[in-house]
Amino acid sequence: MSLADIIQLGASLVAVFFVAWLVGKLGLGADPRIEDADHAIRLAEEAEAGFRGTDVARDRAGFAAIVRNAEGRMMLVRAHGNHFAARPVDRQMMARLDKDFLTLTPPERTFGAVTLQLGKEAGVWAARMREIPGG
Numbered sequence: 001m002s003l004a005d006i007i008q009l010g011a012s013l014v015a016v017f018f019v020a021w022l023v024g025k026l027g028l029g030a031d032p033r034i035e036d037a038d039h040a041i042r043l044a045e046e047a048e049a050g051f052r053g054t055d056v057a058r059d060r061a062g063f064a065a066i067v068r069n070a071e072g073r074m075m076l077v078r079a080h081g082n083h084f085a086a087r088p089v090d091r092q093m094m095a096r097l098d099k100d101f102l103t104l105t106p107p108e109r110t111f112g113a114v115t116l117q118l119g120k121e122a123g124v125w126a127a128r129m130r131e132i133p134g135g
Helices: 003-026 037-047 119-129
Strands: 053-058 064-069 074-080 083-089 094-098 101-105 114-117
Touching: 037 053, 037 064, 037 074, 037 083, 053 119, 064 114, 094 119, 101 119, 114 119
Parallel strands: none
Antiparallel strands: 053 064, 064 074, 074 083, 094 101, 101 114
C-alpha cells in the first residue's frame, strides 16, 4: 500500500466520521416519540393557534396521540419523519375500534391512517368521536 493510498483511506475515514457526526447533530434518522401528555398538548397547541389541550390519549409506543380541549374539539398528533404532524379530528375522519386499538383515517390521504394502542381507554375515545362538535 502506497503513501497515497494510506492518505486516501485516512481522508475517507475522516469524511465518513464527519458525515455521521453531522447526521446526528441535525437529528436525521431520529425516532421521534411523544414523551408524555404535556408533550402531546404542546405539539397540538403549536399546530393550531388558540387550541388549548386539556385531555390526552397517548399511544403506548408514543408514536401518536389525540389531544382534546375543553370545548370537545380534538387534534390528532403523530410522528412524521423526524418531526410531528397534527390534524384536527372532525366528522370526516373515520374511526375504527378494535379491542384496545383505535384507528383514525383522515380524509387527507397524505397524512395516512393512524392506529393508537390505547388499552381500555380506546372505547372511551371512540365514543368521544361521536361527540365532536360542529356536525
